[in-house]
Amino acid sequence: WDEPIVFELDAPGERGVLPPQVEPGVRETVGDVLADLPESLRRPAPPTLPRIGQARVLRHYLRLSQENLGADLNVDVGQGTCTMKYAPKVNDQLVADPGLRDVHPLQGEESVQGALEILWRTEQALTAISGMDRVSLHSTGGSSAIWTNVAMIRAYHASRGEAEQRDEVITTIFSHPSNAAAAAVAGYKVITIHPDADGYPDLDALRAALSERTAAIMVTNPEDTGIYNPRIVDWVEAAHAVGALASYDQANANGILGITRARDAGFDVCHFNLHKTFGTPHGSGGPGAGANGVAEHMAPFLPGPMVERDGDRFRLAAGGELSIGAVSAFYGVIPTIAKAYAWIAALGAPGLRAVAETAVLNNNYLMSKILAIPGASAPYATGRRRVEQVRYSWQELYEDTGITSEEIGVRAADYGTHYWTSHHPYVVPQPFTLEPTESYSMAELDEYAAILAQVAHEARTDPEMVRTAPHNQTVHHTHHDDLDDPDRWAVTWRGYLRKYPDAPQHRRP
Amino acid sequence: WDEPIVFELDAPGERGVLPPQVEPGVRETVGDVLADLPESLRRPAPPTLPRIGQARVLRHYLRLSQENLGADLNVDVGQGTCTMKYAPKVNDQLVADPGLRDVHPLQGEESVQGALEILWRTEQALTAISGMDRVSLHSTGGSSAIWTNVAMIRAYHASRGEAEQRDEVITTIFSHPSNAAAAAVAGYKVITIHPDADGYPDLDALRAALSERTAAIMVTNPEDTGIYNPRIVDWVEAAHAVGALASYDQANANGILGITRARDAGFDVCHFNLHKTFGTPHGSGGPGAGANGVAEHMAPFLPGPMVERDGDRFRLAAGGELSIGAVSAFYGVIPTIAKAYAWIAALGAPGLRAVAETAVLNNNYLMSKILAIPGASAPYATGRRRVEQVRYSWQELYEDTGITSEEIGVRAADYGTHYWTSHHPYVVPQPFTLEPTESYSMAELDEYAAILAQVAHEARTDPEMVRTAPHNQTVHHTHHDDLDDPDRWAVTWRGYLRKYPDAPQHRRP
Amino acid sequence: MTTPFVHPYLPNSAPEVRAEMLAAVGAESVEEFYADIPAALRLTGDLDLPEPLVAEADLSRHVRGILGKNRTRLSFLGAGTYHHHVPAVVDEVIGRSEFLTAYAGEPYEDHGRFQALFEYASLLAELLEVEVVNVPTYDSLQATATALSMAVRATGRTRILVASDVRADVLSKVEDFIRPYASLEHVPTVDGIADVAAVTALLGDDVAAVWVSTPSATGAVETAMTQLAEATHAVGGLLVAQTDPIGLGVLTPPAAQGADITCGDIQSLGIHAWFGGGHAGFVGVADDPRLVMEMPHRLFGLASTSVEGEYGFGDVAWDRTAFAHREEGKEWVGTAAALWGIAAGVYLALMGPQGMVELGETLLARTAYARKVLTALPGVSEADGAVHLREFVLHLPRPAAEVVEELRAKEIEAGVVLGEHELLVCVTEMTTQADIDLLARELGAVLGTATDATTHTPVLEEVAR
Amino acid sequence: MTTPFVHPYLPNSAPEVRAEMLAAVGAESVEEFYADIPAALRLTGDLDLPEPLVAEADLSRHVRGILGKNRTRLSFLGAGTYHHHVPAVVDEVIGRSEFLTAYAGEPYEDHGRFQALFEYASLLAELLEVEVVNVPTYDSLQATATALSMAVRATGRTRILVASDVRADVLSKVEDFIRPYASLEHVPTVDGIADVAAVTALLGDDVAAVWVSTPSATGAVETAMTQLAEATHAVGGLLVAQTDPIGLGVLTPPAAQGADITCGDIQSLGIHAWFGGGHAGFVGVADDPRLVMEMPHRLFGLASTSVEGEYGFGDVAWDRTAFAHREEGKEWVGTAAALWGIAAGVYLALMGPQGMVELGETLLARTAYARKVLTALPGVSEADGAVHLREFVLHLPRPAAEVVEELRAKEIEAGVVLGEHELLVCVTEMTTQADIDLLARELGAVLGTATDATTHTPVLEEVAR
Known part of the structure; x- marks a missing residue:
């Protein structure tokens, strides 16, 4: 499809949907409410939204959807660390129940027992999975949950009068960047630890960095490289030894479900990404949901209100005096939470363990296939197994051919699949991170590896083909430089029309 | 996508969905029910269905869906006579209510009042629209409704002892072929009337054909050419004069909703296609639904049971002694009926009239665009306006270039749109039938006409391009001759494997 | 157009657009287009219908209000x-706009629909152990009526023996449908299943078909299928078995016991109850042209294309159908229940053996x-x-x-x-x-x-x- | 793997497939992959969870049973x-697998997602009369906290005056969020709206922002926006207006009355209530690099491509974001609420002016x-x-x-x-x-x-x- 921008579909007189109109009885009583508005409040002209009939709006978005590559459509192993797994359709359908979709958060508790029960059951399940004492579902995403962790850490130290003293947070370079970012936003100085000579998180460097100024260590494990920190208990104990807290980013928990638990390693707080590990759809970038698990001594700091069970009934209990308050509107991202609940309910304990083991098996299987491609490598901890994903490098291929990881990604998409370089900064040169999760069959992993092998082969035999990609996608090489220049970028149609007054305005033939 | 046949996705051990298992308590009570089956009943081996994980099944069908061109996706004016209009999404969603989807037809009436009310309200609305005395919704499609018409006609004459005597049915060549086919299936000899010199249904020919052997005339009006028979009252009266009944195929009613009614022209029975005229989705070829409207004297022959209203309650009343009995399972295609009801409710009387007028305006507008293309013509009633659709001809283009209507259709699809020749037989040479309905905007009609003009231009300037199409579709020129040869056709995978033992069996890489 | 009626379903309803279009065709008003409709037939007032619910929110509330009176139990x-589980993936697939709103596209543009229906037929064929399955017809009533008609045409005979307890609605439909060509004779069942001796005694060379229903209207599974087939074939008749494929994971399919035509309903295979409105009928036969050419339905077949290894699809033996032949066809073809066929295909692909x-x-x-x-x-x-x-x-x-x-x-x-x-x-x-x-x-x-x-x-x- | 657990979500769970894969990597068992996890940390038994509901029908009945305890009123x-109407087309579009299950694809393969979110921002921008709108953040709580942080960073000041009655939950979030950089001062309202004189009296060159909420927590619409803007600008501060776009078809948008940053929630624009779980936040500003570069969110921009007249899309000023800068970024970027943004875009496209x-x-x-x-x-x-x-x-x-x-x-x-x-x-x-x-x-x-x-x-x- 060569689908225009929605504004270009404007046709005078067309309507997409009609809202309910003012009833005659209401109008009789209240008169002309628009005429009665104070001058300053009355919008002088309707907003310049396009006028489009309903079928054409639908057609527009359906065509756009077909120009998109969802996880349902492709072998989506290329977005490593993001745990792109199958989000069961049954959960989408169950959750769309009007009894959940259309209830208001402030209704009487007796009328929303189902919603409260889902929250309570999900908290219970995540308590079991993490081993923590209490779980909150208020966080609205993974990074939001990291924020909640750091906010609780801050509140904890403040409650002990150490808010001023403890102004540093320690993380590792292969922990998710949001740990560093959220700590910085919370006002902390961030110290970043790099791997040791073997590629593992460097315990000595940690010990050197810890002090009475440390508020917390905030680490991901396994790290984004797929390497599990074998001395994680030592890390936590070292932090505790100086009075700091330990915060566990469990975004990469998929490979260790039912294998090991956050609490067993001594963490004070942790979080899960429900939309990653617990199989809810990623929604083009949200809504996601985060779950924060805490040990008993951190429970007073949790955001409120929390769900409590009273026999067969469920009720909401306000947060206490030490609570960090509201981290999101009401009680979290309910549709995502409910889908995660259904996913856990379908799998249970044996299922979660099978998920972890299968994901890890798939990951190591794929690694063996990828490392067989000339020019690909997996830096750090060479020869060791990985848990959930692997951060690979095309450095060797790049040196041989000048083709970058980014170029390989664009070309891979020509074969109908997704590929991602990695989070910045590119500590691993020419990086790419693959995480097959448990959702793909052996045949599909073979297919994905074959595509990368093919592109790597092209890089050596026909580098121009790779460099000039895309060749087989809905859109062609885009001038991305424009997007970094304030004079040339166009973030909205309104901005585009102003900056490019002479641009060709499509109208259908 | 180059998506394999579903059987090629077979992977041992994979499961798509698990059914509920026998409970231990049940097994204890009944033992091994499979072992207890008589030898002859016990299937020796499981059926050779493919084994595929849930996500892969989904991915398979999503990819197939993307290789399909629904009315939601394209400007679907090419399937003239089939009234491809916008089927509102809201109706799909309303009808998916579990309260309708999961109720059983034999539940106590007090628990299905909503379903009965929908049936009753739809019948009432169609009674108003057709002017008939009674409407039945039992028929499962347009042709099914034509069958119901002819079955009622047969029962009517039988009730009067004239079953043997009246063994002929008269139709016109531009009435939908199912009128002729259903009459033949019901045991009638079929007489077909061709148009008169002006292109209108030939009244003199009808009069010559009518006799005491005539059971009924069964006609479409406007005919599939888009021409309305101005002497339709004379036709009906002529039929009645010899004791025959008049049956009105209202498949083409879209252009006359609220303009004129079947009963006013004197018809005894008529039918609507709910999936055409009343905006329900066509479902890749069904489920549709038909409505039969009858005058009072035909009501005793309607299929049973019928919905009756008792004050605020609705109940089912069995068909009487003269009823033709069951024409379908239970009470008709409920989801389609309910969608049609919602469509009527959204539009009401002014809306239906606006639908008709807009459809007719669109049709005549498109006709003016099409007739401007060199080589296109609209045979019969030259210079007259058309009602709902137009049967055009590329005869002139064919004579100039040798390009057939069928070839034009294949090439038009390269431009992302649908085009259909017409029903057989091709009385109009090199025919194509366009019906824009009310659902497409002026811009979209312009776009469609431009595509046909482009293809017609190609036929003159680059006929090879047209002849060798498809060039831009998921699949390439297919060897359709194989499909007419019993030794080579393959109607199932099972048949394919037997007939082509050496065919390449794809497995993913 | 007397008064402008602007509605989301009607893009060209704005007065200025209508005026532009009328000008383009050289018409004064839409009235011109209705010139062929005699004045006496023109409706003068509005249709007698309730006020339109033009706001979607109002429409939703109205329809939900009615449907809310239903109760599941x-x-x-x-x-x-039957109330069977419908897997979520089935509803997802048939809810896709591309399948839901497609209709009669050609094999190239509608490759996906052809493939999905070919696969449906192929999957059901494995369950039934036949090689030819139709694109679905309306329901088991129609499928059974058609199957028996096929037997009548293929044999040129007119007697049909009803060997099982069959459902009253199916019987009603069949009786009315085959009235012009054939007649039914009921053979009482014994202990719920066919009385083979009684059936055999009634067989003769004027018998077109023996009609068996398994499970029967009472849910009884026929155990004497093979004997019935042998007896029927001995006089040159055909055994028509009406069945529900739901049990065929464990039960021997009729075709494997000698049935010539298998027919029935696929509602059990992934289609909701819909208050009795979710039915679709199948007819399955061996790949024998004598029977295949008597099938009135569309059959989608797989064929090679100009690209090596690629699959194309199209209509098999199109010339059988009423599309090609009007009253000379075997029956009629029309919009029936294709989407339910796709649903049943997805269901079987999910269930697997x-x-x-x-x-x-x-x-x-x-x-x-x-x-x-x-x-x-x-x-x-x-x-x-x-x-x-x-x-x-x-x-x-x-x-x-x-x-x-x-x-x-x-x-x-x-x-x-x-x-x-x-x-x-x-x-x-x-x-x-x-x-x-x-x-x-x-x-x-x-x-x-x-x-x-x-x-x-x-x-x-x-x-x- | 101690016991095989075969499940539809786990394609490689069959023992023979696992064995083949293990052999391919040269591992004895999956245990090898966990070699780095110390034995002391290994869970010995099963997690304490209810029995799995492996049959989809059983799962559905269980979940529906719980949700059935909710009642709408x-x-x-x-x-x-808020309980606004969600047009059916909105749910249809965001229910499409392609949008629902996409994530972080690149501009070429995910052209549709980039365009849909660019269009969302563009449509909302018309309503707000601004030129820059972000890809949605979590909710109005976060949007307001971020907007005020932007004002603090852009001005280098630390006082924020709260001129309206603001919602308690928003206030709670903002207070905790901006704690390290700035402080809030409440100016009591008069007759439901801002006390312009009192606000003006408190203004000074240390004021980063005046925070107005319109409608306020009590639904009152602010009438003195222009005066507040003038007074705030006079001291070099920024006016931050928190609003709900639902009324902007008839009400003058804050930006047209001088607000520098407009922020709020889009739940009203086509997103269900979801028991309070259907929120997404927006931040809109003029196309002024001073403010744009302080936005931490992703911004999708339109750009030309190598094909004349074709539109491409990509990230605008990617270097602003924490993706690029970790702790040096303005805030963080993560999975937030993109799908609700697409929903709001479809909503506005349907509603039209x-x-x-x-x-x-x-x-x-x-x-x-x-x-x-x-x-x-x-x-x-x-x-x-x-x-x-x-x-x-x-x-x-x-x-x-x-x-x-x-x-x-x-x-x-x-x-x-x-x-x-x-x-x-x-x-x-x-x-x-x-x-x-x-x-x-x-x-x-x-x-x-x-x-x-x-x-x-x-x-x-x-x-x-």
């Missing part, structure tokens, strides 16, 4: 429409369990000793209609009344042991049996964890 | 989550009507005389909490208790005149007023035709 109803085996076992086991616990109630007995799948008939000590009404007051649909004291009870994989136990308890209570009705469990409560 | 609840105008009028009219009929009840008065959109506060003669409980017994949610006698009542286009009249009747009855409560109408009955 713990149900033991069958008799043609193991799923169909497990489902078959669950159905047999729960049927046996229900027969056991319900006939254990004093005064309750079973109507026959046949093997049953899903349905069976109970003889009750009280009038069945009364019992049904009393149980409805407890939000239980106990079954379909077949005779004064006969109740047709249906269980599926959706009917748990707890549900059956509940029915036994409540039925016992209604029949005046002493039961522990004090331990009354709420109906439709959640599955015990 | 005739509701006058707002306070952050006329739809937003008509909706705005309906909201204003029904709000005015509800105020009128409810304050006509003896003892009931309104808390202020401001213009209100959707929400307003009633002063009741009895404790509000008691009144709410008594009306719940009649399946009516009358409003949110704000103070001992204060009730926050909300109406939308879904609340008909009949609904409001019903509330008046029932509230009157609860308050002991003589009303014709005999003509009691059932709640949530269908719309009168």
Whole structure:
């Protein structure tokens, strides 16, 4: 499809949907409410939204959807660390129940027992999975949950009068960047630890960095490289030894479900990404949901209100005096939470363990296939197994051919699949991170590896083909430089029309 | 996508969905029910269905869906006579209510009042629209409704002892072929009337054909050419004069909703296609639904049971002694009926009239665009306006270039749109039938006409391009001759494997 | 256009657009287009319909208000429409705009629809053990009527023997449909299944077909299919077996026992009950041109293309159909139930061989369990000793209609009344042991049996964890 | 793998497949992959979870059983989550697998997602009269916290004046979020809206921002936006306006009255209530690099491609974000609420200019009507005389909490208790005149007023035709 921008579909007189109109009885009583508005409040002209009939709006978005590559459509192993797994359709359908979709958060508790029960059951399940004492579902995403962790850490130290003293947070370079970012936003100085000579998180460097100024260590494990920190208990104990807290980013928990638990390693707080590990759809970038698990001594700091069970009934209990308050509107991202609940309910304990083991098996299987491609490598901890994903490098291929990881990604998409370089900064040169999760069959992993092998082969035999990609996608090489220049970028149609007054305005033939 | 046949996705051990298992308590009570089956009943081996994980099944069908061109996706004016209009999404969603989807037809009436009310309200609305005395919704499609018409006609004459005597049915060549086919299936000899010199249904020919052997005339009006028979009252009266009944195929009613009614022209029975005229989705070829409207004297022959209203309650009343009995399972295609009801409710009387007028305006507008293309013509009633659709001809283009209507259709699809020749037989040479309905905007009609003009231009300037199409579709020129040869056709995978033992069996890489 | 009616479904309803279009065709008003409709036939006022609900929110509230009057219940109803699980992926696929709103596209542009329906036919063919399956027709009523017509045409004979207890609605349809060509003769069943001796005695070289239903209208599974086939074939007739494919994961398919034409309904295979409006019919035969050419339906076939290894699709033997032949065709072809066919294909692809085996076992086991616990109630007995799948008939000590009404007051649909004291009870994989136990308890209570009705469990409560 | 667990979500769970894969990597068992996890940390038993519901039918029954305990009610609840109509096309589009299950694809392969989100930003920008709108953040709490942080960073100042009655949850989030950089000072409102004189008196060159909420937490629409903007700008501060775009079809957008940053929630624009879980936040500013470079969110921009006239998309000024900078970034970027952004875009495309105008009028009219009929009840008065959109506060003669409980017994949610006698009542286009009249009747009855409560109408009955 060569689908225009929605504004270009404007046709005078067309309507997409009609809202309910003012009833005659209401109008009789209240008169002309628009005429009665104070001058300053009355919008002088309707907003310049396009006028489009309903079928054409639908057609527009359906065509756009077909120009998109969802996880349902492709072998989506290329977005490593993001745990792109199958989000069961049954959960989408169950959750769309009007009894959940259309209830208001402030209704009487007796009328929303189902919603409260889902929250309570999900908290219970995540308590079991993490081993923590209490779980909150208020966080609205993974990074939001990291924020909640750091906010609780801050509140904890403040409650002990150490808010001023403890102004540093320690993380590792292969922990998710949001740990560093959220700590910085919370006002902390961030110290970043790099791997040791073997590629593992460097315990000595940690010990050197810890002090009475440390508020917390905030680490991901396994790290984004797929390497599990074998001395994680030592890390936590070292932090505790100086009075700091330990915060566990469990975004990469998929490979260790039912294998090991956050609490067993001594963490004070942790979080899960429900939309990653617990199989809810990623929604083009949200809504996601985060779950924060805490040990008993951190429970007073949790955001409120929390769900409590009273026999067969469920009720909401306000947060206490030490609570960090509201981290999101009401009680979290309910549709995502409910889908995660259904996913856990379908799998249970044996299922979660099978998920972890299968994901890890798939990951190591794929690694063996990828490392067989000339020019690909997996830096750090060479020869060791990985848990959930692997951060690979095309450095060797790049040196041989000048083709970058980014170029390989664009070309891979020509074969109908997704590929991602990695989070910045590119500590691993020419990086790419693959995480097959448990959702793909052996045949599909073979297919994905074959595509990368093919592109790597092209890089050596026909580098121009790779460099000039895309060749087989809905859109062609885009001038991305424009997007970094304030004079040339166009973030909205309104901005585009102003900056490019002479641009060709499509109208259908 | 180059998506394999579903059987090629077979992977041992994979499961798509698990059914509920026998409970231990049940097994204890009944033992091994499979072992207890008589030898002859016990299937020796499981059926050779493919084994595929849930996500892969989904991915398979999503990819197939993307290789399909629904009315939601394209400007679907090419399937003239089939009234491809916008089927509102809201109706799909309303009808998916579990309260309708999961109720059983034999539940106590007090628990299905909503379903009965929908049936009753739809019948009432169609009674108003057709002017008939009674409407039945039992028929499962347009042709099914034509069958119901002819079955009622047969029962009517039988009730009067004239079953043997009246063994002929008269139709016109531009009435939908199912009128002729259903009459033949019901045991009638079929007489077909061709148009008169002006292109209108030939009244003199009808009069010559009518006799005491005539059971009924069964006609479409406007005919599939888009021409309305101005002497339709004379036709009906002529039929009645010899004791025959008049049956009105209202498949083409879209252009006359609220303009004129079947009963006013004197018809005894008529039918609507709910999936055409009343905006329900066509479902890749069904489920549709038909409505039969009858005058009072035909009501005793309607299929049973019928919905009756008792004050605020609705109940089912069995068909009487003269009823033709069951024409379908239970009470008709409920989801389609309910969608049609919602469509009527959204539009009401002014809306239906606006639908008709807009459809007719669109049709005549498109006709003016099409007739401007060199080589296109609209045979019969030259210079007259058309009602709902137009049967055009590329005869002139064919004579100039040798390009057939069928070839034009294949090439038009390269431009992302649908085009259909017409029903057989091709009385109009090199025919194509366009019906824009009310659902497409002026811009979209312009776009469609431009595509046909482009293809017609190609036929003159680059006929090879047209002849060798498809060039831009998921699949390439297919060897359709194989499909007419019993030794080579393959109607199932099972048949394919037997007939082509050496065919390449794809497995993913 | 008297007054402008602007609506989201009508893009060209704005007066200025209409004026532009009218100008383009050189017409004064839309009235011109209706010149051929005589004034006497023109409607003068508005149609007598309720005020339109032009705001979508108002429409939704209205329709939801009506549908909200329906109630689902713990149900033991069958008799043609069955409550089986519909996997979510099935609804997802058939809800896709591309399938839902497609219609009669050509094989190139609608490759996906052709492939999906070819796959449906192929998957069902494995279950049935036949090589040809049609694009679905309306329902089992039509499928059976057509199958018997095919037998009449293929044999040139006119007698049809009805060897099973067949459903009343199917019978009604078949009778009216084949009236011009053939007649039905009923052979009473014995202990729920065919009386082979009686059927054999009636066979002759004027018999077009023997019609067997398995499971029958009472849920009895026919055990003498092979003998019936042999006897029928001996006189040159055809055996037409009407069946429900749901049990064929564990039961031998009729075709494997000699049936020439297998027909029935696919509602059980992933289609909701829809108040009886979710049906589609199939007809399956061996790849024998004598029978295939008598099929009136569309058949989608696989063919090679100009690209090596690529699959294309198209209509098989199009010239059979009424599309090609009007009254010279075998029957008619029209919009029937293709989407339900796609649904059934997705269902079978999801279930796979193991799923169909497990489902078959669950159905047999729960049927046996229900027969056991319900006939254990004093005064309750079973109507026959046949093997049953899903349905069976109970003889009750009280009038069945009364019992049904009393149980409805407890939000239980106990079954379909077949005779004064006969109740047709249906269980599926959706009917748990707890549900059956509940029915036994409540039925016992209604029949005046002493039961522990004090331990009354709420109906439709959640599955015990 | 101790025991094989075969499940539809786990394609490689069959023992033979696992063995083949293990062999390919040269591992004895999956245990090898966990070599780095110390034995002391290994879980020995199973997690303490309920038995899995592996059959989809069982899972569905379980979850539906729980959700079935919820009840929707005739509701006058707002306070952050609103009951507006969600057009069917919105749910259809965001339910498409392609959008629902996409994530972080690149501009070429995910052209549709980039375009849909660019269009969302563009459509909302028209409503707001700004040129830059972010890809949605979590909710209005986060959007407001971020907007105020942007003002703090852009001005290098630390005081924030709160000029409106703001929602308690937003306030809580903002306070905790900006704690390291800035402090809030509350300026009491007068008659529901800002006290311009008092705000002006507190302004100084250390003020980063004045925070206005319109409509406010009580539904009052701010009339002095222009004066507040002028006063704030006079000291070099920024005016941050938190709003709900739902009224902007008829109300002047804050940016047109001088607001520098507009922020808020889009739940009203086509997103269901979801028990408070359907929120997404927006931040809109003029195309001024000083502010744009302070936005931490992703921004999708339109760019030309190598094909003349073709549109491409990509990230604008990627280097602003924490993706690029970790702790050096302005904030963080993560999975937030993109799908709700697409939903809001579809909503606005459907509504069009006329739809937003008509909706705005309906909201204003029904709000005015509800105020009128409810304050006509003896003892009931309104808390202020401001213009209100959707929400307003009633002063009741009895404790509000008691009144709410008594009306719940009649399946009516009358409003949110704000103070001992204060009730926050909300109406939308879904609340008909009949609904409001019903509330008046029932509230009157609860308050002991003589009303014709005999003509009691059932709640949530269908719309009168």
